[in-house]
Amino acid sequence: MKISYQWLNDYIDVADLTPQQLGDKLTEAGIPVEVFTELNQGITGVVVGHVLETRQHENADKLRVCTIDAGTGENLQIVCGAPNVAPGQKVPCAVVGSELPGDFKIKKAKLRGVESQGMLCSAKELGMDVKLLPKEQTEGLYILPGDAPVGADIADYLRLNDVVMELELTPNRADALNYRGVVYEIAAILGREVKMVEEFNAPHATPTPVTVKIESDNCTKYSALVVKGLTVAESPLWLQAKLLAVGVRPINNVVDVTNFVMFELGQPLHAFDLSKVADDTIIVRQAQDGETHVTLDGVERTLDSSMLVIADPEKVIGLAGVMGGENSEVDSNTTTIVLESAYFDPGTTRKTGKALGLFSEAQKRFEKGMIDQGMITNALLRAALLIAELAGGEVVGAPVEVVKAAAEPNVLDLTLERVNDYLGTEISDDEMVDVLTRLGFQVSGFKVDGAHRVTVPTRRPDIVRDVDLIEEIARIYGYDKIPATLPQGELIRGGLTPEQRLRRHVRELLINSGLTEVITYTFQSPAALDRLGLADDEQLSNRLALMHPMSEERSVLRTHMLPSLLEVVEYNRNRKTNDLALFEVGRVFFPDNDPAQLPTERTRISGIFTGNFGPVGIGEKPRAVDFFAVKGVVENVLAGLGIDGVTYSAVEMASMHPGRTADIWKGDIFLGYVGALHPEVEEACDLPPTYYFQLHLESLMQAREGREVTVAALPKFPAMERDIAVLVDVNIPAGHMLGTINSAAGDLLESARVFDFYQGPQVPAGKKSVAFRLVYRSPERTLTDEEVSERHNNVLEALKAGYGAELRA
Amino acid sequence: MREQLQGLKEQALTDLQGQESLQALGDWKVKYLGKKGELTAILRGMGSLSAEERPVIGQLVNEVRDELEAAHDEKEAAFKRAERNKRLAEEAVDVTLPGRAVPVGSEHPLNQLIRDVEDIFIGLGFSVAEGPEVEFDYFNFEAMNVPKNHPARDMQDTFYVTEEILMRTQTSPMQARVMGEKAAEARAKGQQYPDPIRIISPGRVYRRDDDDATHSHAFMQIEGLVVDRNIRMSDLKGTLLTFAREIFGDGVQVRLRPSYFPFTEPSTEVDATCHNCGGSGCRTCKGTGWIEILGAGMVHPSVLEMAGYDPTVFSGFAFGMGVERTAMRRYAIEDIRGFYQNDVRLMQNFKSRM
Numbered sequence A: 001m002k003i004s005y006q007w008l009n010d011y012i013d014v015a016d017l018t019p020q021q022l023g024d025k026l027t028e029a030g031i032p033v034e035v036f037t038e039l040n041q042g043i044t045g046v047v048v049g050h051v052l053e054t055r056q057h058e059n060a061d062k063l064r065v066c067t068i069d070a071g072t073g074e075n076l077q078i079v080c081g082a083p084n085v086a087p088g089q090k091v092p093c094a095v096v097g098s099e100l101p102g103d104f105k106i107k108k109a110k111l112r113g114v115e116s117q118g119m120l121c122s123a124k125e126l127g128m129d130v131k132l133l134p135k136e137q138t139e140g141l142y143i144l145p146g147d148a149p150v151g152a153d154i155a156d157y158l159r160l161n162d163v164v165m166e167l168e169l170t171p172n173r174a175d176a177l178n179y180r181g182v183v184y185e186i187a188a189i190l191g192r193e194v195k196m197v198e199e200f201n202a203p204h205a206t207p208t209p210v211t212v213k214i215e216s217d218n219c220t221k222y223s224a225l226v227v228k229g230l231t232v233a234e235s236p237l238w239l240q241a242k243l244l245a246v247g248v249r250p251i252n253n254v255v256d257v258t259n260f261v262m263f264e265l266g267q268p269l270h271a272f273d274l275s276k277v278a279d280d281t282i283i284v285r286q287a288q289d290g291e292t293h294v295t296l297d298g299v300e301r302t303l304d305s306s307m308l309v310i311a312d313p314e315k316v317i318g319l320a321g322v323m324g325g326e327n328s329e330v331d332s333n334t335t336t337i338v339l340e341s342a343y344f345d346p347g348t349t350r351k352t353g354k355a356l357g358l359f360s361e362a363q364k365r366f367e368k369g370m371i372d373q374g375m376i377t378n379a380l381l382r383a384a385l386l387i388a389e390l391a392g393g394e395v396v397g398a399p400v401e402v403v404k405a406a407a408e409p410n411v412l413d414l415t416l417e418r419v420n421d422y423l424g425t426e427i428s429d430d431e432m433v434d435v436l437t438r439l440g441f442q443v444s445g446f447k448v449d450g451a452h453r454v455t456v457p458t459r460r461p462d463i464v465r466d467v468d469l470i471e472e473i474a475r476i477y478g479y480d481k482i483p484a485t486l487p488q489g490e491l492i493r494g495g496l497t498p499e500q501r502l503r504r505h506v507r508e509l510l511i512n513s514g515l516t517e518v519i520t521y522t523f524q525s526p527a528a529l530d531r532l533g534l535a536d537d538e539q540l541s542n543r544l545a546l547m548h549p550m551s552e553e554r555s556v557l558r559t560h561m562l563p564s565l566l567e568v569v570e571y572n573r574n575r576k577t578n579d580l581a582l583f584e585v586g587r588v589f590f591p592d593n594d595p596a597q598l599p600t601e602r603t604r605i606s607g608i609f610t611g612n613f614g615p616v617g618i619g620e621k622p623r624a625v626d627f628f629a630v631k632g633v634v635e636n637v638l639a640g641l642g643i644d645g646v647t648y649s650a651v652e653m654a655s656m657h658p659g660r661t662a663d664i665w666k667g668d669i670f671l672g673y674v675g676a677l678h679p680e681v682e683e684a685c686d687l688p689p690t691y692y693f694q695l696h697l698e699s700l701m702q703a704r705e706g707r708e709v710t711v712a713a714l715p716k717f718p719a720m721e722r723d724i725a726v727l728v729d730v731n732i733p734a735g736h737m738l739g740t741i742n743s744a745a746g747d748l749l750e751s752a753r754v755f756d757f758y759q760g761p762q763v764p765a766g767k768k769s770v771a772f773r774l775v776y777r778s779p780e781r782t783l784t785d786e787e788v789s790e791r792h793n794n795v796l797e798a799l800k801a802g803y804g805a806e807l808r809a
Numbered sequence B: 001m002r003e004q005l006q007g008l009k010e011q012a013l014t015d016l017q018g019q020e021s022l023q024a025l026g027d028w029k030v031k032y033l034g035k036k037g038e039l040t041a042i043l044r045g046m047g048s049l050s051a052e053e054r055p056v057i058g059q060l061v062n063e064v065r066d067e068l069e070a071a072h073d074e075k076e077a078a079f080k081r082a083e084r085n086k087r088l089a090e091e092a093v094d095v096t097l098p099g100r101a102v103p104v105g106s107e108h109p110l111n112q113l114i115r116d117v118e119d120i121f122i123g124l125g126f127s128v129a130e131g132p133e134v135e136f137d138y139f140n141f142e143a144m145n146v147p148k149n150h151p152a153r154d155m156q157d158t159f160y161v162t163e164e165i166l167m168r169t170q171t172s173p174m175q176a177r178v179m180g181e182k183a184a185e186a187r188a189k190g191q192q193y194p195d196p197i198r199i200i201s202p203g204r205v206y207r208r209d210d211d212d213a214t215h216s217h218a219f220m221q222i223e224g225l226v227v228d229r230n231i232r233m234s235d236l237k238g239t240l241l242t243f244a245r246e247i248f249g250d251g252v253q254v255r256l257r258p259s260y261f262p263f264t265e266p267s268t269e270v271d272a273t274c275h276n277c278g279g280s281g282c283r284t285c286k287g288t289g290w291i292e293i294l295g296a297g298m299v300h301p302s303v304l305e306m307a308g309y310d311p312t313v314f315s316g317f318a319f320g321m322g323v324e325r326t327a328m329r330r331y332a333i334e335d336i337r338g339f340y341q342n343d344v345r346l347m348q349n350f351k352s353r354m
């Protein structure tokens, strides 16, 4: 909302404050003002000049030599190149010694041999915002009204010695979308008096000669008033200047007044040419589906029944609160108008505007729902009287008012105790009443049950509960006077949930394993799975799509972390960082079968490795990441989380290397997988060997369930260690053999693990050597050689039987 | 025999001085002290001595033996020391060369900040509550006092998934969820009033914005909510002052400015004194001495009511802060996209902050 400082002073006396000072006060009270614009862009000494005569320049076709009375006592000779200069005009005249914007000092000059004692100016040369001026005023000289006083300072005359403040209003403060609201706000902040006229009277009581019918619940009040015998013309300069200052284009004395009153009092108004309204009857109704209407901008609109229109018995004449119709427009032939002032439903106005792509100043005010219902008819009268004054017409009778639902002012009960309890302040009763009164709220002189009865003015429909009043009090009293305390009441134990602790722990373990944590977007391209060979994966390709994505690239919710991490890998490899070990703890989204339900959100712990990984000493060769490096990280994480008894089983799955990928299990809980990317994926992404793992947070939680951290007592009896090395076919998983060992060795086996592995020329082709270390122990006694040997033999026999293993010498 | 012994001792000691290696020293020991050595030879000659002389000479022989052995041991120790020193000198490494580099990971700066904020509030008795990123319109807007067609919906353009399901635009729906759960819990247990609430809720939110240096279609917020009987706006100020001092330093002041959020009343922006100039005014704070750190307010009674709390008994405050904006300030990062591009050269700067 733009506020002209000059215009503001018509309603409240703030001339003793600079605009900046006033802006600071408003900012503190919750209406930030950050932009201040000087309308005078640097004009000094420019005056109103009277063109007495003009003649052709003897040496230049396009120049005229003008005789100008600039009120300086003697006539000036000024050479002018503007084609529209003519005797009798009043024009801005920059005399010698004056200045124009851009530090342009006017000096005596000779133009093609003819002396020129100054310069006649266009609007642009005066630094005015020419976008808002009519075309004829921006081509050539700025022609001033005939009554402009010769010699008058042009900046004063055009009201350019003004500052425009831009108020940044939060959506709830639509009450300050007009001078009246701003004036009340300033009055409350400064404790000053409002000088504004807010009540207007009709010249006589006879109802104005139109019929108004409201046929929709989306209009609660409609007032109409006729002005006749008027002449549509340009508005006087003061009115044009005020509108220009707040960024509104002057049109004619009827439309300009409706705009002026909207800015002054907050009520949007519309004028119809009454001669174009059939039967002098206005009907407010819902549009019919498919009904068409040409709006003021000349565009034919197709309407539907959700839209509210103004009609006469024959046709639609305007879109309520949004835009008027071409068929009822006020034009230069108009002599009688009917003015409309009404309350239209905010949601309907908003939806209609949105559906038709329209957004007017009137619409902005209606859709905020902050129209002062007490001002509807006053604003109507204010506009009608002003139009009659400026356009030479006559207001016909009193407004016709149709009220569907009367708006009563809100009355709220408020105790001082409630205010201080809520704010933690020690405001006194007097202070509270003073603040409310300054805001224009009526506070009853008596109390009921200790409560003041506060009547809220209708211009503040946003104040509906006691807390709204408390906010008003706090704002004006000053937020800075609220003390700093801590909540009283019982102490509550805070902290993290087990899942949150687990997540932190996992992240810490991965970071300590040398991985860089990343955060990626959850929106992916629908094609993200294609180059991974996962396009046909039913679970992964069933993704939620956004209704209105910003781009195709980010239009579906991810079901898989791998595409996100590959994006990061590619980003870094493009920047020549080739050794990467990254992880993210992120969410994936699986749609519910019932589209009315939220998707299932799962947390994935995913890591990706490419290039070299692992400790490197000086003079040593870095090691390319391999399966076991990545598996080691995973094992480390699981061990760190206290998840033991984890098994790995070879698996073939799309996107992963068929011989280098393992599923990770704890019993029958699937924890995730680890492996190399499929060479085809690497090729598609232009990557060297790259490894990926994925753990499912929810499964890790489940795998830890019932886990107790107990410290086992140190063993009392010695252990007996036995190694066993066997030759088996290369395709036999060592993990399977371990399972066999565990069951064959019986209860005296404390632990078993693979401690050596060999495959190569030292063993027959197609074979590999695997060595296991078994630890036997009894908690009750020292084991004898015989009993251990017996069990160890069982192990060997089981391996022979199960896998065709041969004992290796 | 005495003279013989004396002579042997002196000769042996003189001889010992000439020995230059451990090997030679061993030979010397065999020669003088060995089983077939010279001292033993003398001992064998003792058979010719009288009974009185025998113990005297015997003792003397022992003394000479001890003396020679001591001299030998000392020399041997010296040799060993020298030899070890030589070996150690050979083993010396250039200690200024770099160590074997164990890869060091790093925590993402946004998660780092969230963790810090969580820890501060956990210290104040808060719990951490998390909720879905894909949310019902109801929790995101309606329960937060933003009905359909409310003008505040203009403030945030929303990614919808269906008419009723959207990407949450704020972490505030967690207020409605947590209060709703507590109220339901109280009803189930037959409690008159729900338990007090102190939570913070970090998480991702989404807005239909074009990504540029200061906007991101996805970013993170941390929501805070305190609901109890007798919660005052001054408690909001005090809690956030405590927080600001923990995270920005002891001398920090906070200031509240009136603002608007549909789900709080009164609403406020919270500024902290500028970390850069300490409040005297600089470019960072546009000369004001203050930096906006978060938005806050007293929980709107309609929000309390919708969640099943009686606003005449309960009150509360809520706050929300932008994680990226705070992190950008904390780490002097100028482009918000940097957090999501994950250039490891940038990320590795955060190694030391674990």
Ligand SMILES: [Zn+2]
Residues within 6 Å of the ligand: B274, B275, B276, B277, B278, B279, B280, B281, B282, B283, B284, B285, B286, B287, B289, B290
């Ligand atoms: Zn500063």
